Amino acid sequence: MNHRSSPYTEDLRLAHMIADSVDAQTMASFQSMDFTVETKPDLTPVTDADRRAEETIRGQLGRTRGRDAIYGEEFGSSGSGPRRWVIDPIDGTKNFVRGVPVWATLIALVDHGEPVVGVVSAPALNRRWWAAKGGGAYTGKSLAAATQLGVSKVxxxxxxxxxxxxxxxxxxxxxxxxxLELTDTVWRTRAYGDFWSYCMVAEGSVDLAAEPELALHDMAALVPLVTEAGGLFTSLDGEPGCAGTNALATNGLLHEAALGALAADNPTPWMEEGRAGSTVRPVAGEPAESVESAESAEIGDS
Incomplete structure (x- = not known):
């Protein structure tokens, strides 16, 4: 299908080309499970596949966008200027090392502090999502074979x-x-996790997604995807974009209510305050369960 025009179309094309080359590299490592795993100072895992992928992306950006700055999860910042590429070479590393196919390469362009291009490529799922400011959000196998995205109307x-x-x-x-109060209020909850939650908000298959702890490289590519699909992406305190350290993405219609439900100054009267393992309010006729027991329902995190 024809994409809407965007001043960042050429940057989007470049991000796709880079994602194509990195997908081949990361899939080879994933399928062979031929990589080493280390623990970073923040206690999260990193593989040599993460590092190789980021090196590949940096190399291609250096050749084609030499004046732009780059920030990546594994190697930090280089260069300066109003345009900065933000890279998460493998979002979902914990899934990657365990053979779970829910992981992706995230490539974003941030211009004067605003995320304006985002590509999310998940080769093990055979999926890709992308957006450019003013050009809409899409999913498909290529720019020429794409379906435009739109958030839900819930x-x-x-x-x-x-x-x-x-x-x-x-x-x-x-x-x-x-x-927990919010999970009790909504119709359905699932821990799809990581990038996938936000891609599904953009697709309209999920209505809201939230995470309490995120970094710039986790979010930058997701912001244009959600907003170009008609949704909203803010911090839990309502700050637009990815300037904060957490995220709430919705179809827009639910945003104010979700912000209120998750607000720090919105105490929940039915829970005992200040203690891990507090008892969740039981459904009538069912025994109460601890907060810890609910964690067994999670699909996983990176």
Missing amino acids: ATLKDASFSYSSLAGWREIGRIHNF
Whole structure:
């Protein structure tokens, strides 16, 4: 299909070309399971496949966009200027090392602080999503074979499908009670996790997604994807874009209600405050279960 015109069309094409080459590289490692795993200082895993992928992306950007700055998860920042490429070579490394196909390469362009191009390529799922400012959001196998994305029209939390990554982070930021109350309010919850939650918000198959702890490289490619599909992407405190350290993405219709539900100053009356392992309000006729027991339902986090 024909894409809407965007001043960033050539940057989007470049991001696709880079994703094509990196996909071949990461899939070879994933299928052979031929990589080494180390633990970074923040206790998250990193593989030599992550590092090779980022080196490939940096090399291609250096040859084609030499004046642009680059920030990547594995090698930090280089260069300076108003245009900065933001890279997460493998989002979902924990899945990658365990043979779970839910991982992706995230490539974004941030111009004067605004994410304007985002490509999310998940070769093990045989899926790719992308967007450029003013040009719409799409999914497909290529720019020429694409379907335009649009968020859902669900207007109330009680009818909404909510995706998240894990419970531990909500406890760490002191909003576990708010999170659990929201899961009790919505129609359906699933821990699809990582990039996939936000891609499904853009597709309209999920109505809201939220995570308590994220970095710039986790979010930059997802912001234009959600917003160009008609949704909203903010921090949990309502700050637009990816300037914060957490995220809430919705179809827009649910955003104010979701922000209110997850607000730090919105105490939940039915939970005992200040203690991990507090008892969740039981459904009538069913025994109460601990917060920890709910974690067994998670699909996983990176």
